[in-house]
Amino acid sequence: MEATKTMNRIDQLFSLKRENILSVFFTAGYPSLNDTVPIAQALEQAGVDMIEIGIPFSDPIADGPVIQASSKTAIDNGMTLKLLLEQVKEARQTVTIPIILMGYLNPVLQYGMEHFFTDAAAAGVDGLILPDMPMDEYKHSFQEKMKSAGLHNIFLISPTTVEKRIRQIDNLSNGFIYAVSSSSTTGARTGFQPEQLAYFERLKSLNLKNPFLIGFGISNQESYNTACQYSAGVIIGSAFIQWLKKEGNSIGAIPEFMRQVKG
Amino acid sequence: MDYTVNEQGYYGNFGGAYIPEMLYPNIEELRESYMNIIHEPSFQEQFHQLLRDYVGRPTPLCFAPRLSERYSARIYLKREDLCHTGAHKINNTIGQILLAKRLGKQKIIAETGAGQHGVATATVCALMGMECIVYMGQLDMERQRPNVERMRILGTKVVPATSGNMTLKDATNEAMRHWINHPADTHYIIGSVVGPHPYPDMVARFQSVISEEIKAQLTEKEGNPFPDYVLACVGGGSNATGAFYHYLDHEHVHLIGVEAAGKGIDSGASAATTALGKPGVLHGSKTLLMQTGDGQVVEPYSISAGLDYPGIGPMHAHLFETGRVQFISATDDEAMQAGIELSRTEGIIPAIETAHAMAVLKKMEFDTDDVVVINLSGRGDKDLETYIRWGKY
Numbered sequence: 001m002e003a004t005k006t007m008n009r010i011d012q013l014f015s016l017k018r019e020n021i022l023s024v025f026f027t028a029g030y031p032s033l034n035d036t037v038p039i040a041q042a043l044e045q046a047g048v049d050m051i052e053i054g055i056p057f058s059d060p061i062a063d064g065p066v067i068q069a070s071s072k073t074a075i076d077n078g079m080t081l082k083l084l085l086e087q088v089k090e091a092r093q094t095v096t097i098p099i100i101l102m103g104y105l106n107p108v109l110q111y112g113m114e115h116f117f118t119d120a121a122a123a124g125v126d127g128l129i130l131p132d133m134p135m136d137e138y139k140h141s142f143q144e145k146m147k148s149a150g151l152h153n154i155f156l157i158s159p160t161t162v163e164k165r166i167r168q169i170d171n172l173s174n175g176f177i178y179a180v181s182s183s184s185t186t187g188a189r190t191g192f193q194p195e196q197l198a199y200f201e202r203l204k205s206l207n208l209k210n211p212f213l214i215g216f217g218i219s220n221q222e223s224y225n226t227a228c229q230y231s232a233g234v235i236i237g238s239a240f241i242q243w244l245k246k247e248g249n250s251i252g253a254i255p256e257f258m259r260q261v262k263g
Numbered sequence: 264m265d266y267t268v269n270e271q272g273y274y275g276n277f278g279g280a281y282i283p284e285m286l287y288p289n290i291e292e293l294r295e296s297y298m299n300i301i302h303e304p305s306f307q308e309q310f311h312q313l314l315r316d317y318v319g320r321p322t323p324l325c326f327a328p329r330l331s332e333r334y335s336a337r338i339y340l341k342r343e344d345l346c347h348t349g350a351h352k353i354n355n356t357i358g359q360i361l362l363a364k365r366l367g368k369q370k371i372i373a374e375t376g377a378g379q380h381g382v383a384t385a386t387v388c389a390l391m392g393m394e395c396i397v398y399m400g401q402l403d404m405e406r407q408r409p410n411v412e413r414m415r416i417l418g419t420k421v422v423p424a425t426s427g428n429m430t431l432k433d434a435t436n437e438a439m440r441h442w443i444n445h446p447a448d449t450h451y452i453i454g455s456v457v458g459p460h461p462y463p464d465m466v467a468r469f470q471s472v473i474s475e476e477i478k479a480q481l482t483e484k485e486g487n488p489f490p491d492y493v494l495a496c497v498g499g500g501s502n503a504t505g506a507f508y509h510y511l512d513h514e515h516v517h518l519i520g521v522e523a524a525g526k527g528i529d530s531g532a533s534a535a536t537t538a539l540g541k542p543g544v545l546h547g548s549k550t551l552l553m554q555t556g557d558g559q560v561v562e563p564y565s566i567s568a569g570l571d572y573p574g575i576g577p578m579h580a581h582l583f584e585t586g587r588v589q590f591i592s593a594t595d596d597e598a599m600q601a602g603i604e605l606s607r608t609e610g611i612i613p614a615i616e617t618a619h620a621m622a623v624l625k626k627m628e629f630d631t632d633d634v635v636v637i638n639l640s641g642r643g644d645k646d647l648e649t650y651i652r653w654g655k656y
Contacts, residue, residue: 184285
């Protein structure tokens with residue numbers, strides 16, 4: 001059976017491309033419940049390399065006001081994890097770039113972890129980012145199950161993560177590592193300070209097994225270019241959601257936003 | 264059965280540290296150092312000196328003659344309401360601020376619901392000359408105006424939490440976000456036995472002074488450190504943890520936790536977590552949690568802002584699951600009536616949180632020689648508005 005399994009789309013992406021990768025995060029069911037699929041399609045058409053879809057949660061402690069508000073709207077719109085998986089399945093009829101689901105552990109726990117791994121993989125999900133899942137719990141309870149479902153688990157590291165732990169995370173990771181650019185909630189800062197550049201430099205010099213993408217604080221061409229000098233690419237979240245929220249911006253104009261970022 | 268926390272930070276199936284990587288270094292620092300710090304003789308000396316001279320401990324264990332007659336038992340009240348600032352909350356804030364000092368932190372943040380923990384934190388920050396920010400739900404700021412002003416008089420900045428229902432859960436979210444953004448110089452003083460390990464254990468240890476004193480006081484008064492019953496209200500569960508702590512391994516002592524049923528358990532407006540909750544993860548630990556089938560946290564309701572929380576501490580979840588503690592609930596009305604009853608029979612106006620614990624006396628049957636200890640966790644001054652609005656006295 002192993003031989004017939006297709007390569008995870010995240011691995012496919014990184015096997016072809018190791019620089020200037022652009023991954024975009026948006027919240028499922030935002031601005032409207034049925035926007036998830038058209039946004040995913042528009043992002044792929046705009047040349048985005050990877051999509052991260054946020055699972056809305058009532059208490060997103062690592063998120064700033066922009067993503068908090070989008071999560072609340074999505075929940076009010078009626079978004080659920082079950083519906084999100086149906087939308088991913090629908091998006092997969094056309095979308096071929098990697099799709100990652102990102103969210104807090106509780107909705108996934110209520111769905112049932114093992115069912116969730118199976119159903120997410122069947123819907124066409126390639127990886128998960130669950131920022132509040134402890135590393136030990138992943139190792140002891142979920143690593144094998146995710147692996148057999150064909151899902152990658154993406155870990156976060158931050159400027160305060162010590163080298164020993166970065167190495168542990170690197171050993172447990174598949175696909176890539178999500179390097180948070182500053183100790184902050186999402187959307188809290190724009191642009192980079194010298195100490196952040198020093199942190200990127202330090203990460204680069206560690207020669208990790210996995211490529212890393214830089215997220216948090218990427219909002220425009222300048223920060224995109226800077227981050228890409230040190231990493232395999234970037235993740236944009238709050239800036240995109242902010243853009244979606246703005247009066248007059250529509251899904252059809254997404255390629256224009258991406259052109260502004262990539263230059 | 265082991266009721267205390269294990270090496271990995273779990274109480275049976277509950278507990279742990281479910282936190283984003285940005286908080287990992289802070290939690291790891293606490294986990295590695297808290298036991299060593301709180302066992303240092305100089306820490307213990309300073310902690311107990313402040314509890315004695317500043318907080319006013321030991322608090323009395325007061326026999327309640329008229330209540331005892333009414334309910335045909337020997338009822339004692341543990342007078343945490345007589346602590347400086349009016350509730351047990353300060354036992355924990357004294358401990359944590361001494362810990363924060365030893366960790367070299369310069370700033371303190373806290374969350375608060377009714378404002379009692381906020382006031383207790385603002386108080387110790389003034390005492391220690393430390394900068395303090397307290398997050399409080401905007402709705403709670405309106406409900407508990409006097410406590411907001413008390414914090415401000417003490418020099419604390421009170422920041423409204425404007426997300427969600429704008430109550431305790433949302434204030435906790437905001438405090439955690441602040442900590443993510445300021446990890447290096449700031450210590451977060453969590454007010455209850457909730458949050459990621461080691462917070463539940465740390466807060467439990469600081470509050471355990473309550474049952475330590477009850478044991479000594481009962482020995483003196485009854486010739487036996489073990490009562491037949493200990494009753495306490497449970498929101499997050501810090502006063503109950505303190506009152507139960509030294510009795511957990513003595514299974515012949517019946518431990519009763521009282522939750523807020525709000526307008527009734529099945530009314531859709533309740534905070535009775537053991538009755539309505541399922542295992543889940545919130546604010547850094549796995550515990551019982553009121554939530555929808557899709558895993559969204561349900562906004563709780565209680566007339567008492569201090570019990571208005573959708574979860575309980577992971578130790579209580581374990582004590583519930585193992586049956587070591589019996590959980591009962593009291594509605595808004597039952598609690599308010601019990602608050603008036605205590606005022607009239609013993610001359611003590613209790614906090615509405617505490618009144619929930621008093622309310623279950625009516626639901627229990629005692630033998631006349633049963634020794635019953637009720638943890639009188641706070642005084643009712645802050646709740647005068649609510650008593651007046653309720654009006655039936």
